Amino acid sequence: MRDEELSATLLAWYGRHGRDLPWRVGPAARLAGARPDPYAVWLSEVMLQQTTVAAVRDYFRRFTALWPDVHALAAAEDGAVMGEWAGLGYYARARNLLKCARVVSAELGGRFPDTVEGLRALPGIGPYTAAAVAAIAFDRPATVVDGNVERVMSRLFLVETPLPQAKGPLTELAGRLTPPVHPGDHAQAVMDLGATICTPRNPACGICPWRDPCAARAAGVQADLPRKAPKKAKPVRHGIIWVARRDDGAWFLERRPETGLLGGMLGWPGSDWVEGAPPADPMPPLSAGWQDTGEEVRHTFTHFHLRLRLWIAQVGPQAGCAGDGGADELQSGRGFVPAGAFRPSDLPTLMRKAFDLARPRLTDD
DNA sequence: AAAACGGGGCA
DNA sequence: TGCCCAGTTTT
Known part of the structure; x- marks a missing residue:
């Protein structure tokens, strides 16, 4: 199947099965041309770093209720933000969140950069988050690669090289699938697929939109991918x-x-x-x-x-x-x-x- | 390139 | 228990 067909198949699936999340613009509003608020996209993506949607949902709601925009967050007390983040983990994220909010508020007039390079320069924004915000909030054709995307690509294209070695090739494959239109929807679609269908164990191949073109499924090794380098024991x-x-x-x-x-x-x-x-x-x-x-x-x-x-x-x-x-x-x-x-x-x-x-x-x- | 950095849910 | 997750920063 050609890359364009794969993208189209996925986007059609996303239109029917995409999840309704607090930081997403609903289908009706999206048809009316509404874009998601970059502040909400950025906040949700930082919270979602190494963290599941289920854990993030309520934190996102509390943060946006307390601090509705980047200026409000920038003006918050450090202790208040750290307290609201408590329990979510990786606390450097909260410290960088505040740093980033204060830069955007004081130096950028409250507007987030609309390019990967501009975003990448901000505290707490790495390759993943820069691409995610650029694609989702600003419709840039950036390639978003997270754990879901790595897993989906490794299976779809039967990549047997173990991570983290395979990171480069998987990013390259994901990039080829990124369409020029609706790249934000595409990015969220791949991640939704990985989170709900193409799961780490027991993937639901029976209802997967990419069931037919999936090379790992054809070989019967989908549950074994992606392969990972062994990790050290915890002292x-x-x-x-x-x-x-x-x-x-x-x-x-x-x-x-x-x-x-x-x-x-x-x-x-x-x-x-x-x-x-x-x-x-x-x-x-x-x-x-x-x-x-x-x-x-x-x-x-x-x-x-x-x-x-x-x-x-x-x-x-x-x-x-x-x-x-x-x-x-x-x-x-x-x-x-x-x-x-x-x-x-x-x-x-x-x-x-x-x-x-x-x-x-x-x-x- | 490797290590530091949380927490919860699941088999 | 061990593995996994919408990763980034530091060394």
């Missing part, structure tokens, strides 16, 4: 985490450094995380009647497993009287945050797990 790291609550209910929290793991996020003080045995003589963050709960907070990151021994303390009213403030006021360093100013939803998942384990053991009387 286990150990450490201690300290959760303290004052008698007036305030929590002892810290704002993590901008760079590194969970950068810029709210959390509980802790020891270093080391491979092998837990730290022998940990130094608590403040002097108090610390108590070993015997419980462990378990969490897995991209490249290691983590086990943190949970210590808790109930401390007197005199502790840390100076400088008390809300979580947003906790710009950096550590301090007591009044219960009324602390939202557990501002915590990344690891810290939330520790909180859920500690809370029933600490009173606010």
Whole structure:
């Protein structure tokens, strides 16, 4: 089948089965010539980096409700944005999101660049997001390559070279299929196909618009593609985490450094995380009647497993009287945050797990 | 070129 | 458990 036929077949399928998503323009509006808001496209695409649609949906709605345009987001407090991002992961995305919004707002008059090169120069926008925004928001014939596209192309054209080696050839194949008209719809169509039909396991070839031309299907190896280079095993790291609550209910929290793991996020003080045995003589963050709960907070990151021994303390009213403030006021360093100013939803998942384990053991009387 | 960087859903 | 996901940045 020719490339033009493949694109046409896919676009017809997309017209019938494309998903209705909060950041998409509905079919009726699209027929009337409406284009999606570049701000909404950019925001959704950043959220969708290494993240599933199901996880993104509600975050996208909350962000656009709080910050309807790029100027509003640019004017937001860092802590407010990090708090709303909590639980979505890859927190460097949120920091770069803010940086990018502030550049677009202050230096570009609130208008996103309409070319791949212009977009690519902004913080947090790499090859994928630049192509996605250019194609979807500005109708540029950019080739969008994500995990879905790689999988679909590897199957359609029976590419047996393992990733990441195959990245180049797969991008080249995807580029040949990119049509000059409606490239944004085409890009979303390939990704929708990968997300709903051409899935990693048990692809639904029976209802696939590319069932007939699919070379991997003909060879019966579709479920084995794309091949991937073997990955390293995850080591286990150990450490201690300290959760303290004052008698007036305030929590002892810290704002993590901008760079590194969970950068810029709210959390509980802790020891270093080391491979092998837990730290022998940990130094608590403040002097108090610390108590070993015997419980462990378990969490897995991209490249290691983590086990943190949970210590808790109930401390007197005199502790840390100076400088008390809300979580947003906790710009950096550590301090007591009044219960009324602390939202557990501002915590990344690891810290939330520790909180859920500690809370029933600490009173606010 | 390789490593760092989350979290949840699924088999 | 291990694998996967609408990747980008840093080293």
